[in-house]
Amino acid sequence: MTYEAASHFAQTWGLAFAVALFLAAVLYALWPNNRATFENAARAPLNKDEDDDHA
Template identity: 50%
Template sequence: MNETYRAFAEFAQTWGLLYFVGIFACVLVYALSPKRRQEFEHAARLPLSED
């Protein structure tokens, strides 16, 4: 059983790391996309608006 746990833990650590690196890369692409620039600039100015 110890060997099974160790194999599962190694699998989870390796693929979990790759999964989170992939998610992080997707978030960066989304946040730094030139198409989103105007949307984020508008959202950044919302607290300063008088309405």
């Protein structure tokens, strides 16, 4: 395999892999079942727990 062929293969499939990873991340973030998890995580810094009295 020549350098040019390896470079072309890596660029093509690397781009396809990056696009697939991006789409997977967007789908994960926008999936309806994850809404409650992300809302709880967003409010976590604002919630006062009993363990935070020493701060």
